[in-house]
Amino acid sequence: MLSAIEIEKITHELQQVPVKKAACIEALKIVQQERRWVSDESVADIAAMLEMSTAEVDSVATFYNLIFRQPVGRHVILLCDSISCYVMGYTVLRQRLHEILLIGYGQTTADERFTLLPNACLGTCDHAPALMIDDDLYRDIQPADLEQILEKYH
Amino acid sequence: MERPLTQHIPENGAALHLREYEAVGGYTALRKALRDMEPAQVGALVKDANLKGRGGAGFATGVKWSFVPMNVPGPKYLIANADEMEPGTFKDRWLLEGNPHQLLEGMIIAAYAIQATDAFVFLRWAYKDAAREMRRAIADAYTAGYLGKNILGSAFSLEMQLHTGVGRYMCGEETALLNSLEGKRATPRAKPPFPQVSGLFGKPTIVNNVETLSWISHIVNNGEAWFKSLSYTADGGTKIYGVSGRVNKPGAWELPMGITMRELLEEHAGGMRNGYRFRGALPGGASTDFLTDAHLDVKMDFAGVAAAGSRLGTGTMVVLDDHTCPVGFVHNLEHFFAQESCGFCTPCREGLPWTEKILWSLENGTGEPADLELLERHTKLLGPGNTFCALAPGAMEPLQSALKYFREDFEQHIKEKKCPYAHHQH
Numbered sequence: 001m002l003s004a005i006e007i008e009k010i011t012h013e014l015q016q017v018p019v020k021k022a023a024c025i026e027a028l029k030i031v032q033q034e035r036r037w038v039s040d041e042s043v044a045d046i047a048a049m050l051e052m053s054t055a056e057v058d059s060v061a062t063f064y065n066l067i068f069r070q071p072v073g074r075h076v077i078l079l080c081d082s083i084s085c086y087v088m089g090y091t092v093l094r095q096r097l098h099e100i101l102l103i104g105y106g107q108t109t110a111d112e113r114f115t116l117l118p119n120a121c122l123g124t125c126d127h128a129p130a131l132m133i134d135d136d137l138y139r140d141i142q143p144a145d146l147e148q149i150l151e152k153y154h
Numbered sequence: 155m156e157r158p159l160t161q162h163i164p165e166n167g168a169a170l171h172l173r174e175y176e177a178v179g180g181y182t183a184l185r186k187a188l189r190d191m192e193p194a195q196v197g198a199l200v201k202d203a204n205l206k207g208r209g210g211a212g213f214a215t216g217v218k219w220s221f222v223p224m225n226v227p228g229p230k231y232l233i234a235n236a237d238e239m240e241p242g243t244f245k246d247r248w249l250l251e252g253n254p255h256q257l258l259e260g261m262i263i264a265a266y267a268i269q270a271t272d273a274f275v276f277l278r279w280a281y282k283d284a285a286r287e288m289r290r291a292i293a294d295a296y297t298a299g300y301l302g303k304n305i306l307g308s309a310f311s312l313e314m315q316l317h318t319g320v321g322r323y324m325c326g327e328e329t330a331l332l333n334s335l336e337g338k339r340a341t342p343r344a345k346p347p348f349p350q351v352s353g354l355f356g357k358p359t360i361v362n363n364v365e366t367l368s369w370i371s372h373i374v375n376n377g378e379a380w381f382k383s384l385s386y387t388a389d390g391g392t393k394i395y396g397v398s399g400r401v402n403k404p405g406a407w408e409l410p411m412g413i414t415m416r417e418l419l420e421e422h423a424g425g426m427r428n429g430y431r432f433r434g435a436l437p438g439g440a441s442t443d444f445l446t447d448a449h450l451d452v453k454m455d456f457a458g459v460a461a462a463g464s465r466l467g468t469g470t471m472v473v474l475d476d477h478t479c480p481v482g483f484v485h486n487l488e489h490f491f492a493q494e495s496c497g498f499c500t501p502c503r504e505g506l507p508w509t510e511k512i513l514w515s516l517e518n519g520t521g522e523p524a525d526l527e528l529l530e531r532h533t534k535l536l537g538p539g540n541t542f543c544a545l546a547p548g549a550m551e552p553l554q555s556a557l558k559y560f561r562e563d564f565e566q567h568i569k570e571k572k573c574p575y576a577h578h579q580h
Contacts, residue, residue: 063322087400125472
C-alpha cells in the first residue's frame, strides 16, 4: 500500500505531466525516498496508480542505476570507478572498504548501516578519487581517510 | 584574456545569486532580445556566430534551432542537457554550481528564439549542489518576472522545471534523454524524425548542452564578431577545458578555443607529477581516441583534434601516465561502456561485454595472440553505422587508438602472461 504522503506526492507529479506514464520515474523516486528502496509491492502499487502494467514499471525501475530494487542500508556509499578515479587509485579504496565493512559491491553490512555500490563518474575528476555517501561528496580521498569518513554515519 | 562564462563565478565556489548576477549585467541580454529582436533574429545571430555545441558532438547550435518548425500549434520544448556522465568530464558542474542564472538566461533566450512554451533542466542525480542552486535560481527567476507568464511585460511566456535523473549514462544521449523525461527507459530513438521536429511528447524540442546555452546571453549582448574574436581559431568563443590524471594541478579552465594540448598540460595543469611521464591522453572524455606526445602541439578545437585522429568531445582531458597500464585503462573504460549500454541494439549489448572480457583476460594473464585481432574486429563491428546510437562507436575510440599507440603493452601482457605494471589494478 502506498502511504498517504506517497500518494499525495505522486498526485502532485501527475499534475505536471501530459500523460500519467510520464510520472513513472518520479513516482519511483518518491517511494524510494520514503522507504529507501522499491519493493515488488510498491512497483505494483505505482503501476495501478499510473495505469501501467507492473512489468512496464519494473522495466523502468530496473533500468536506472539509482533505483534500488533490493533493500539497502541506512547509508549508501557510491564509490566512483570511472577512469580518472582509476588512474588516481580507486581500487585501493575499494579494497580498503571491503576490509573495513566486510562486504563487496552490492552488499549491505549485517547491521544495515552501509550498502556499497560502484558508481559511474561522479563528475569531480580533478579531485579523484571520489566517493559519495548519501548526499555528501568526498574528494581527493586517501585510504587512511576512510575510517574517519565512515564514522560520521550511524 | 576574456573569460565570459566563468569570470563572475565566486572564487570560494559559492553560486552567483540573482542580485549579484544582475549587478554584473545579468538578464540585460534577455531584456534586449525581448525588446529589440524577433525570435528569428536571435536564431540568425547564433547561427552567424557559428556557436558549436559543447556537449561533445560539436553541431552548430543556430543550425539546430533552425530545424524547428515555427508555424505549428501546440507546445514546444527547450531542454538543457545537464546530465554530464561522460567519465573524465566535469566542466558543466562548474557552470551549474557557480553561475546558474547564466544558464537560465541563455535558456530563456533560446526558448524565445524557438518560441518554446516549456523548458527543462535535465540534471544528473549526483550533482546535489547544482540541484540546490538550480532550484533556487529557477524560483528566484520566477519571482523576478524572468519566467512565467508575459516575461518582462512581453508577449512571451515560459515555464521551467528541474528534472533530476536517476543515474544512467544513456540519459545524456539526446533522444534517450527525451524518453527518460517521458518516464521511460532511456533508450535512443530512431532518427528521423529529429527531435527538433518531433521530440518530447512528439512536439518540437531542442536539447542543448549547459556550456552551449551559457553562451547565448553573451552572444546577444556582444555580437558574433566579438564571439569569434575570443578564439585562436575558426571555431569561435572560449572553451572550458579540463585535465585530470597524474598532473600537478588537475582542474578546469576557461581558455580561448584552439589552445594547444601542450599549453593545457604544461601551463595550466602544471605538467606531469614528479616521477611520472606523459604517455597519452583522451582529449575530450572517455569516448575519444588517444592522442600521444606526438600530438602535443595539436590545437584543441573541433577541426584540430579531428585532424589528429580524435575528437574534441567535451574538451576535458584524461591523462595516461607511464605507471598506469594502458590495457587496464582501456579495460576500465570498456567496463563502463558495457555496463551503461542500454541493451537496445545487439552489437552494443553483446559486443561491449565481449570486449571487456577480452581485456580482462589480457590483464589477468590469460590473453592469447588472437585476442588482439578480435579486439580490432570489435572496433569495426561496433563502429559508426553498425549500432543504433553513438555509445558503442564512442566506446571503440579509446580502444582502437590504444591498440595503435600502445600495441607493445598489449603484446607484452600476452607474452608475459601477466600485467607488467607494478600497480596492477582492474
